Amino acid sequence: MALPSGISFSSDHKVWLPAHFNVAVPFIDRHVGEGRGAKAAIRTAQETVTYAELAERVNRTGNALLGLGLKPGDRLLMVVKDCPAFFYLFWGAIKAGIVPVPPNTLLRALDYAYMIEDSGCRLVVYSGEFAGEIEPALRQSPADALTVDAFLAKMAAASDELEPRMAAATDDCFWLYSSGSTGRPKGAVHAQRDMVVTSELYGVRVLGVTESDISYSAAKLFFAYGLGNGMTFPLWTGGTAVLDDRRPTPDTVFDNIDRFKPSLYYGVPTLYAAQLAALDAKPRDLSSVRACVSAGEALPADMFRRWKEKTGTVILDGIGSTEALHIFIGNRLGDFRAGTSGRPVPGYDCRILDENGDAVAKGVSGRLWIRAESAATSYWNKPEKTAETMVNGWLNTGDTYREDPDGYFIYEGRSDDMLKVGGIWCSPVEIENCLVGHPAVLEAAVVGHADEQGLIKPKAIIVLKQAADAGAALTDELMAHCKKTLAPYKYPRWVEYMPELPKTATGKIQRFKLRS
Numbered sequence: 001m002a003l004p005s006g007i008s009f010s011s012d013h014k015v016w017l018p019a020h021f022n023v024a025v026p027f028i029d030r031h032v033g034e035g036r037g038a039k040a041a042i043r044t045a046q047e048t049v050t051y052a053e054l055a056e057r058v059n060r061t062g063n064a065l066l067g068l069g070l071k072p073g074d075r076l077l078m079v080v081k082d083c084p085a086f087f088y089l090f091w092g093a094i095k096a097g098i099v100p101v102p103p104n105t106l107l108r109a110l111d112y113a114y115m116i117e118d119s120g121c122r123l124v125v126y127s128g129e130f131a132g133e134i135e136p137a138l139r140q141s142p143a144d145a146l147t148v149d150a151f152l153a154k155m156a157a158a159s160d161e162l163e164p165r166m167a168a169a170t171d172d173c174f175w176l177y178s179s180g181s182t183g184r185p186k187g188a189v190h191a192q193r194d195m196v197v198t199s200e201l202y203g204v205r206v207l208g209v210t211e212s213d214i215s216y217s218a219a220k221l222f223f224a225y226g227l228g229n230g231m232t233f234p235l236w237t238g239g240t241a242v243l244d245d246r247r248p249t250p251d252t253v254f255d256n257i258d259r260f261k262p263s264l265y266y267g268v269p270t271l272y273a274a275q276l277a278a279l280d281a282k283p284r285d286l287s288s289v290r291a292c293v294s295a296g297e298a299l300p301a302d303m304f305r306r307w308k309e310k311t312g313t314v315i316l317d318g319i320g321s322t323e324a325l326h327i328f329i330g331n332r333l334g335d336f337r338a339g340t341s342g343r344p345v346p347g348y349d350c351r352i353l354d355e356n357g358d359a360v361a362k363g364v365s366g367r368l369w370i371r372a373e374s375a376a377t378s379y380w381n382k383p384e385k386t387a388e389t390m391v392n393g394w395l396n397t398g399d400t401y402r403e404d405p406d407g408y409f410i411y412e413g414r415s416d417d418m419l420k421v422g423g424i425w426c427s428p429v430e431i432e433n434c435l436v437g438h439p440a441v442l443e444a445a446v447v448g449h450a451d452e453q454g455l456i457k458p459k460a461i462i463v464l465k466q467a468a469d470a471g472a473a474l475t476d477e478l479m480a481h482c483k484k485t486l487a488p489y490k491y492p493r494w495v496e497y498m499p500e501l502p503k504t505a506t507g508k509i510q511r512f513k514l515r516s
């Protein structure tokens with residue numbers, strides 16, 4: 001398919017956009033004019049939304065948001081499950097010049113309270129299911145709030161005509177929050193052009209996404225990975241996105257594949273591991289799927305092999321980040337190597353540097369830096385974090401990598417203590433703080449530990465106030481304490497008791513000693 005009018009890419013993969021433009025036009029409005037009005041843009045178990053309906057509801061949403069008093073540049077915090085309203089809110093905001101901010105929907109009231117304050121959002125729209133965490137978070141806040149259902153009633157009553165608010169390619173468009181090992185989540189500010197770049201460079205040119213693809217991402221839309229897979233790539237190409245608002249399990253995912261016959265399936269290693277186990281019990285038909293994609297954490301080579309054996313399909317591992325927006329090093333059909341992240345996506349410059357900032361020789365490990373036109377150029381309100389991470393147009397990924405002789409990039413771990421659990425960030429410090437909040441605990445250290453699939457999960461090493469309290473009952477209690485206080489995926493899967501923790505002379509926990 002030709003690129004949308006006014007948009008082109010140079011031979012070295014740099015994007016050209018009109019000086020005044022709004023990214024909702026090529027992603028949403030264009031399709032009706034190109035004859036896709038009656039085509040399904042979104043399919044769920046409950047409904048199908050055509051491109052014509054989508055364009056109309058995006059307009060009504062933009063008008064409803066303006067009608068609620070939001071002005072261009074204002075932030076809309078949207079804590080919304082994977083459903084068509086996610087699309088309406090995200091694109092309706094963008095078309096009206098309002099900045100949508102869709103955070104992780106698995107977080108707790110304290111996390112949302114922070115994001116509401118940090119973003120200075122004017123309005124919070126949330127799926128009713130999340131009221132228990134959102135309503136307490138709103139108590140101290142001047143922001144207005146509406147459930148999705150209440151918003152949809154306003155949307156239905158708003159005008160279906162909306163002029164796009166014109167912007168420059170590098171103007172702020174949407175934010176995504178990302179967490180660090182210390183400190184609060186950071187809002188990565190993404191520009192108008194960023195989704196154009198990821199959709200074309202990775203979606204079209206690496207994965208080969210087309211209008212005839214049906215895309216199903218078990219990774220949720222709030223995750224930059226899911227946002228690309230399950231929304232921007234299908235909309236960029238005029239294809240169909242399948243959405244399911246439930247928590248993905250092997251059964252729900254395989255049932256969706258049976259029912260919607262997607263041609264592209266996107267998961268994370270933890271889910272692939274559970275799916276592999278489920279396939280032992282019950283074989284499933286994946287013949288509609290032409291490619292499976294994995295990201296969020298490294299896919300062990302053995303899982304790649306077992307999946308291929310059982311399903312006949314390859315899993316294309318690729319590394320992306322919230323800051324880069326989507327995958328910048330990836331495997332592709334016809335060019336993949338198990339146990340690696342693949343090769344750089346054309347258009348993304350990747351460098352592995354030593355501590356002095358010099359490029360290492362092939363085969364030597366170092367810090368991975370990338371340069372990308374889809375990259376966020378700042379963190380909202382965090383000039384120091386911005387200066388550390390975004391340097392002269394280059395992005396510090398925080399990952400250690402090495403390049404093999406054939407140009408495949410091999411992941412070797414994080415350069416900080418952060419963990420990826422089920423593809424989602426976990427800060428050991430946050431889990432330690434939670435554990436220390438339990439009356440029996442004196443000190444706690446959290447490290448990553450590989451489970452039987454080779455996937456990393458948090459493990460806690462605990463020093464008790466009374467050593468005699470140690471035991472299975474306390475372990476259960478500590479796990480329950482974490483599950484109730486933190487996002488549920490963050491609880492430690494193993495607890496070990498020790499008389500003391502290894503520390504540096506300055507009192508810093510030496511987590512590397514605990515990892516072995």
Ligand code: 3UK
Pocket residue numbers: 178223224225226294295296297298299317318319320321322323325326327341397398399411414420423424425
């Ligand atoms: C790690 C990987 C090894 C790595 C993401 C695809 O994961 C995404 O974004 P986040 O900001 O995390 C980024 C960090 O996660 N990581 C991601 N993928 C891999 N490590 N192999 C992989 N395949 O530490 C990276 O720096 O949550 C993934 C697309 C968009 C994304 N935002």
